[in-house]
Amino acid sequence: MMSWHLTSKNKPKGVNQMRCYRLNSFRIWIAILILAVFVSGCSLEEGEQDNKITIGFAAMNVEMTWMKFAYHAMHKKAAELGVELITYDANNDVTKQAINIEDLIKRGVDAIITDPVNVKGLNSALELAFRKGTPVVAFDRSAFGAPYLFFVGSDDVEAGRLACRFLADRLNGVGEIIVLEGAIGSSPAINRSKGFYDEINKYPEMKIVFKKSGGFLRDEGYRIMEEAMAKVVSFDAVYSQNDDMILGAIEAMENAGITPEKVLTIGTDAIPKALIAIREGRLDATTQYPISQVEIALEKLVNYLKTGNMPQWKEHLVKPWVITIENISTGDFYSIIQD
Known part of the structure; x- marks a missing residue:
């Protein structure tokens, strides 16, 4: 008895068409599935960006x-x-x-x-x-x-106190001081002034012989120091409410022939140029204005946006510290001046 097997040559036309139809349908469904996965991925990525x-x-x-x-x-x-x-x-x-x-x-x-x-x-x-x-x-x-919502900063009142105590310690509680104040109306200037002037009242033989706002600007620190030297007969120390002004003041003094060892100086912020000046012996000290306040503020804000949870405090003040040549490596920007 003759057996008859379907081959590609002798299959009925309808069978071949059916298989082709099924194969094409399968390919179409695979393409649709791939497209769906791709679109879903794009939508998820766009959704993540939107969120x-x-x-x-x-x-x-x-x-x-x-x-x-x-x-x-x-x-x-x-x-x-x-x-x-x-x-x-x-x-x-x-x-x-x-x-x-x-x-x-x-x-x-x-x-x-x-x-x-x-x-x-x-x-x-x-x-x-x-x-x-x-x-x-x-x-x-x-x-x-x-x-x-909340405030994160440095304890500027304490920074003022620390600066005054540093001068009092080095001057043995006796001396005439020039003060370069920060920008009028800014909270750092207001609070640093409060801390310094409250503390100096504890030292009756320490006198402020000249004070003026330099707006936290180096050029103004230079200009005001020139004005102070023209008006003040003698002075023992200069306190500046930021480092830019004290660096300008030091430059003015050096140009006037006043060498660093003749006048005690302290700034605020502990920026790299101030640390370099301390290392070179041109500046006696500065008070660190902690950069960590930036990170704390943003981190707590993002946490609030994600969870709705407020910090346990309304105001967070990072403690400052005095930096001299003895502890210069504790400065936030000390690594920068090592390069």
Whole structure:
């Protein structure tokens, strides 16, 4: 009996068509499945991007020396936390800073972090943020009476006290002092002044013979020191509420023939150039303005946005310390001057 097997040559036409149809259908379903997985992945990635936390940084002035380091620390921490940071620089103009905050609110950022130019100038902008439901955190500088979530800074009152105690110790409680104050109306200047002037009252034989605001600027420190030397017959020490001004003042004294060993000097912030000046013997001391406040403020803000949990404190002050040649390696930026 003859057996008949279907081959590619002798299969009925309908069978071949059916198999081709099934094969094409299978291929189509595979293509659809791959496309669905691809689209799902893209949608997930887009969704993750859409859900990424965006924080507006309404900076006071990113060109000021300590703020340059704060700016880089802020962006580095934002990258570590996986959040987007949008920076607006007010260039030390409180009106511009208020406008920047209003613009960030309009952009719909999840929160705002800021270091107010002065203690009162941002109140209206921060009240608007509160009404619009945009959380605001302040660091470095506070805004008195404004509705912000919390504040992280350095204990500037203590920094003023420490500077005064350093001078009192080195001068044995007797001497005439020139004071270079910071930007008028800023919380660091207000609080450092309070700490220094309250503490100096404990030393009746220590006198302030000249004081003036230099706005935290090096050029102003130089100019004011020239003015002070023209008006003051003698002085034993210079206290500056930041390092930029004291470095300007030292330059003015050196140009006037006053060598470092003749006058006791102390600044504030412990920026790299101040540490170098200490190492070179041109500056006696500075008070560390901790950079860690930047990281703490942003980390706590992001945690609040993710969990809704507020820190256990409304105000967190990082303790400063005096840096001299003996403990120069404790400075936040000491590693920079090693390069």
